[in-house]
Structures are given as structure tokens and as C-alpha cells.
Amino acid sequence: MASLADPSPELQRVTAVDVARGVCRLLYRQGFASLCEVPLGNGRRADVIGLCDRGTITLVEIKVSMADLRGDLKWPDYLDYCDRYFWAVPDVFDHDALEELHFMPHRAGLIVADRFDAAVVRDAAVVPLNAARRKAETLRFARRAAQRLLGINDPNLQASVSEIG
Numbered sequence: 001m002a003s004l005a006d007p008s009p010e011l012q013r014v015t016a017v018d019v020a021r022g023v024c025r026l027l028y029r030q031g032f033a034s035l036c037e038v039p040l041g042n043g044r045r046a047d048v049i050g051l052c053d054r055g056t057i058t059l060v061e062i063k064v065s066m067a068d069l070r071g072d073l074k075w076p077d078y079l080d081y082c083d084r085y086f087w088a089v090p091d092v093f094d095h096d097a098l099e100e101l102h103f104m105p106h107r108a109g110l111i112v113a114d115r116f117d118a119a120v121v122r123d124a125a126v127v128p129l130n131a132a133r134r135k136a137e138t139l140r141f142a143r144r145a146a147q148r149l150l151g152i153n154d155p156n157l158q159a160s161v162s163e164i165g
Contacts, residue, residue: 011114015064015090015158016047016062016064017109017115018090018113018115019048019062019064019089019090019113019114019115019118020047020048020088020113021060021113021115021116022088022110022113022114022115022116022117022118023048023060023062023086023088023118024036024048024050024118025116025117025118026111026113026117026118027048027050027058027060029050030031030050030059031052031053031090031125032050032051032052032056033050033052033145034048034049034050034051035048035049035105035141035145035148036048037143038140038141038144039140040078040081040137040140041081041133041136041140042048042077042080042081044074044077044078044081046059046060046061046078046081046082047060047061047062047088048060048062048088049082049141051138051141051155053133055138056083056084056126057081057082057083057084057129057134057138057141058082058083058084058085058086058124059082059084059085059086060073060080060085060088060111061086061087061088062076062084062087062088062089062153063087063088063092063093064089064093066093066094066097067091069103070097070144072122074102077127079127080104080129081129081133081137082132082137083126083127083128083129084109084124084125084126084127085108085110085124086108086110086111086120086124086137087103087107087108087109087110087111088110088111088113088118089110089111089112089113090112090113090114090155091112091113091114093112095110095112095121098110101160105122106125107124107125107127109121109123109125110122131158136162143147152156
């Protein structure tokens with residue numbers, strides 16, 4: 001039987017989905033529209049991205065196991081695509097690792113979440129995007145959201161182009 005601290009791959013996927021749901025609920029209460037699994041302009045994929053009415057972009061990277069956290073060397077690539085960056089972990093996750101300098105606790109916030117809710121444990125520093133990047137990522141967010149909505153409203157639609165990146 002898998003331990004809660006480092007669940008099997010099948011449980012990790014479920015746990016990540018649960019954490020994403022809680023994070024999206026938190027962002028909603030904070031006035032953000034959010035999307036999960038969103039490709040960024042550099043080809044990386046954000047677990048959750050939120051956009052508020054002021055144009056602030058918040059990116060959340062979900063980690064459900066220590067192996068997942070330690071093995072992720074690409075996460076700094078996300079920092080140029082958001083104003084605020086958070087780690088989100090389940091309640092059973094050991095938060096101490098996220099205090100290490102490598103994980104930039106001075107820049108990255110920390111959210112603890114489950115499938116029903118989430119709470120900010122450490123707020124993220126605000127590092128404003130430049131105007132051109134903000135416009136590009138806001139348009140990417142809007143187009144992705146519209147395309148997903150169209151897919152829900154018309155599931156039989158056979159698009160000739162792939163989902164917008």
C-alpha cells in the first residue's frame with residue numbers, strides 16, 4: 001500500500017486534481033478567473049493560472065510528492081510568465097522543503113489545498129510582468145478559456161486546428 005507522503009502515480013494524479021480544485025476555489029474567492037493545465041509562451045505548462053480584473057497573473061505549481069518537487073528543475077521557467085508564483089501542496093505534504101533557498105521562499109508563495117478549499121500559508125511576492133508579456137499571456141488565457149467553453153457547448157465540434165497554445 002502506498003504511503004500518504006509519497007502516493008503511487010495513480011493517487012498522485014487524483015491528488016493533483018483535488019489540489020487544483022481547491023486552489024481554483026481559493027483564487028475565485030480572491031477575484032481571479034482560473035484555468036488548469038495551460039501552456040505558456042515558452043512551451044511550459046502551468047498547473048493553474050489565474051487572472052484578476054486588474055490583469056494580475058498568478059501561476060500555481062502543484063506538487064503532491066517530495067519526488068515530484070525535487071525532480072522539477074524547470075519551475076524557474078514559469079517566473080517570467082506571472083506576477084505572482086505559488087507552490088500548492090496537499091495538507092500531508094512536508095512544507096519545510098519549500099523553505100529551502102532553491103525554491104525561492106522570498107519570491108514563491110505557498111498554498112495548502114484539498115479538493116474543497118485552500119489557504120495561503122505564505123503570500124507570494126509581486127513581481128510585475130512587462131506590458132508586452134502581460135498582453136500576450138492575457139490573450140493566451142482568454143483564447144484558451146473561450147476555446148474550452150466552445151468545446152463544452154459544442155462537444156461534437158471537430159476543430160481543424162489544435163487547442164490554442
